[in-house]
Structure formats: structure tokens, C-alpha cells
Amino acid sequence: MTRRLQIPDLGGATAVILHRPHPTVAALTRQLNAIGLQVECCWPELPVSARQADYLFLDVDTAHDDQFPWEIGRAPMPAIALVGSEAPGRIEWLMNFGADAQILKPVGTGGVYSALLIARATFDARAEMADSIESLRRRLGQRQTVVRAVTMLAARGKSEDAAYNQLRAMAMAWRVSFEEAAERIVADAAPHTQEPENGR
Incomplete structure (x- = not known):
């Protein structure tokens, strides 16, 4: 069943705008204040405190990797791109940055509210997917470990089924999970299977 998205309450949220002083910043700030967000404007770099913001707006026309105190593609909050130039190099940078929504410049009197909602939904969905992938990797790793453990027990002269049952009994005796x-x-x-050093 698909999870239904809900509109978050934006009142009291914080937004950081990374953009040189410009009428775009003033127009954006007015809309954000009207929605109920607290706004901080920065240029040319983001302070480390920007990690705590709920949203980031950035000027794609002038942005570069060194402006961000995190690895590109791993923004810790929803990022909204302010796009003026459609030069291939700028669009390529934007795709690598991984913005969650965009607003075309010049910024008018609307569009910010929907960009905030889309950015939050996209960011949350990406984070949920990353968690699911990590969970699958952990489960796969655990299954491989179970196979190795059963193989080790079976190497002592047991059948695979007997080794599996022994592993289950050990888990119950130790009061831990099977994995x-x-x-x-x-x-x-592991210490017994390492090769001796220096030929010893």
C-alpha cells in the first residue's frame, strides 16, 4: 500500500539562502516570511550552522562545490535550486548536487510554497529509500554470515540440516538472535582461520 503524503506545517521552520545580494533574495525572503519561515542569507559560503536549517535555497548560476560543508550530493536538508542559466555546465552541476526542487529566476510572487513541499517530499522519499537499501544490505550480509556459520558447523561432520539446527539451539541458549x-x-x-605470519 502506497503511503499517502501529508503537507507539513512550515511555521517556524528555518531556511538558508545561499545567494549573492540581489533582488531575487529579497523576493524569496518575502515569500518565506509570509509562509512563516525564519530566513538566513549567506554569501559566499555556508556557515557550519547551516546544517541545522530545515531548507536550503542555492543559486545554481554561481554555486560551486567548495561552498558547502558537506559532500556534494549529500545535503542534510531539502535543497531548492534557483535556476537562471540553462547552460549545460550549470545543469550538469545541478544534477550532481541533487536538488530536491527548483525555482526558475527571476523569482516572482509565487512558487515558493509548492517548491518547499515538493523538496520535503522528495528529500524524505530519497532518505527512506537509502534506509531501505541499507537495511537490505545488512540483511544480505547477515544471510551470508549464517551460511558461513552453518558451513563451519557442518565441517565438523554434521549434515547441513543438523548444523542449521545446532545454530538455532546455540542462539536460544545464548538468548540472542539467529543472526x-x-x-x-x-x-x-576468525583467529583460527588466519594464515600464520612469517611462515609459522
Whole structure:
């Protein structure tokens, strides 16, 4: 079942605008203040405190990697691109940066509210997907560890089914999960499976 998106309450949220002094900044600030956001304007660099902001607006026409205190593509908040130039180099930079929404310049009297909502939904969906991928990687790693543990137990002359049942019994005896028991067995065996140093 698809999760229904809900419009977040933006009152009291904070936004940082990374843009040189310009009428665009004034127009954007007016809209953000009207929606209820607190605004901080920065140029030419973001302060480290910007990590705590709820939203980031950035000028794609002049932005560059060194302005951000994080790895490009890993902004810790929803980012909204202010796009004026459609030069291929600028669009390529924008795609690598990974903005969650965009507003075409010049900024008028509308468009900011919908950009905030779209940016938040896109950012949250991407974060949820990243968590799901990491969870799948962990589960895959745990399954591989279980296979290794069962193989080790079976190497002692047991059948695969018997080794599997032994692993389950060990997990119950240790009062840990099946996967944790497998990790313990593999970890305990690791020192014995390392090759001797210097031929000893």
C-alpha cells in the first residue's frame, strides 16, 4: 500500500539562502516570511550552522562545490535550486548536487510554497529509500554470515540440516538472535582461520 503524503506545517521552520545580494533574495525572503519561515542569507559560503536549517535555497548560476560543508550530493536538508542559466555546465552541476526542487529566476510572487513541499517530499522519499537499501544490505550480509556459520558447523561432520539446527539451539541458549549467533561463530573462528605470519 502506497503511503499517502501529508503537507507539513512550515511555521517556524528555518531556511538558508545561499545567494549573492540581489533582488531575487529579497523576493524569496518575502515569500518565506509570509509562509512563516525564519530566513538566513549567506554569501559566499555556508556557515557550519547551516546544517541545522530545515531548507536550503542555492543559486545554481554561481554555486560551486567548495561552498558547502558537506559532500556534494549529500545535503542534510531539502535543497531548492534557483535556476537562471540553462547552460549545460550549470545543469550538469545541478544534477550532481541533487536538488530536491527548483525555482526558475527571476523569482516572482509565487512558487515558493509548492517548491518547499515538493523538496520535503522528495528529500524524505530519497532518505527512506537509502534506509531501505541499507537495511537490505545488512540483511544480505547477515544471510551470508549464517551460511558461513552453518558451513563451519557442518565441517565438523554434521549434515547441513543438523548444523542449521545446532545454530538455532546455540542462539536460544545464548538468548540472542539467529543472526547474532552466526556472527559469534564466524568471529570466534576468525583467529583460527588466519594464515600464520612469517611462515609459522
